[in-house]
Amino acid sequence: MEATPRLIASDIDGTLLRDDHSLSAHTAAVLTRIAGRGTPVVLVTGRPIRWLRTVYDQLAEPLPAVCANGAVVYDPVNDEVLRADPLAPELLAEVARRLRAEVPGVRLAVEIVDSRQMRHEADYPLRWDADEAAIRVVETPDELHSMPAVKLLARAEEHPDPERFTALVAGAVAGLAEATHSSYSGLVEISAAGVTKAAGLAWYCHRLGVDASDVLAFGDMPNDVPMLTWAGRAVAVANAHPAVLAVADDVTSANSVDGVATYLEKVFGVD
Structure with a gap:
């Protein structure tokens, strides 16, 4: 990926949040600035919808989310499930x-x-x-x-x-x-079968008209691997599982020191 990404996708726990499950004011501010400039930021998580409130409470505005490892695509503004792909x-x-x-x-x-x-x-x-x-x-x-x-x-x-x-x-x-x-x-x-973070994010990106090659994704654990291999640029935090480090295009600093925010500041030129 050489051009500026058209969409940011990030895992939550172990990636965006610190180890105490808090979102730093610095990271929250960076996400707000990037979204405010018109680049969508999507949370892609294994969390269920009911666990998102603790994250949204730390953001200026709630962000769309691909939940349950890709099985649910959620619009928090309207409290609406846009897509669900359950086990029958x-x-x-x-x-x-x-x-x-x-x-x-x-x-x-x-x-x-x-x-x-x-x-x-x-x-x-x-x-x-x-x-x-x-x-x-x-x-x-x-x-x-x-x-x-x-x-x-x-x-x-x-x-x-x-x-x-x-x-x-x-x-x-x-x-x-x-x-x-x-x-x-x-x-x-x-x-x-076939339901992964990559599949859920791909559906959402198709809805927005964003290609995989234009997506910058961050993760730390094995459930992030499908998303990271699908995205145009895959970034692991330094604390990531070996399986994630093996597929990442780049590595940023750990979740405990705002690794995602630091990387985004370099890519988008915000501080």
Whole structure:
């Protein structure tokens, strides 16, 4: 990419946000200036819609988002889902059956209603939002796949190595769904076949008339790899997973020191 990018796409956690999940005033200001000059800035994240408010509260204006690893494209201004690509109940049931049969100790949860709600098995270990009204334990395992889900979540305390656990889950769902991970906590995220951050971002860019070659993308974890290989210029933060560093065209400083903002200032000449 030699020309100025026509669209900026950035992962959130571990990339745009600092390790305490805060967005620095510096980074927020840079994003605001670039968007104000007419270059779209899109958040591309594994987060569900209900987890975006904590980010939007730190921005001058909310930014469009590709959520749930590409399964949901969200317009925050109108609180509107522009596109959703969920796992159908029949497919979800088969994926869950395979996981229970082939992955010892697996615990499952689903993101439903375009990721505004979550349902989980009783022994599924919750992290961020255990107390939210949108989160509920299912009464029977079959309830997990009674309606479309934009993401199936798998955890297993018996498999502490995230790389090996992801490989195990990916093998179990091969040919049916996509499996990836975006943290080191032992969580594997499963989407419908072909649903990735790249696919969701490509749909949004097509809507705006922006080619992949004109996109500058930032990321840090394996779920960012499809987006980074699709974009015209891929930038990893210094703290990125080795799989991301391997595909990146460039590396900026770490998320803890405003690596994305620093890179954008150089590209766009803003400070």
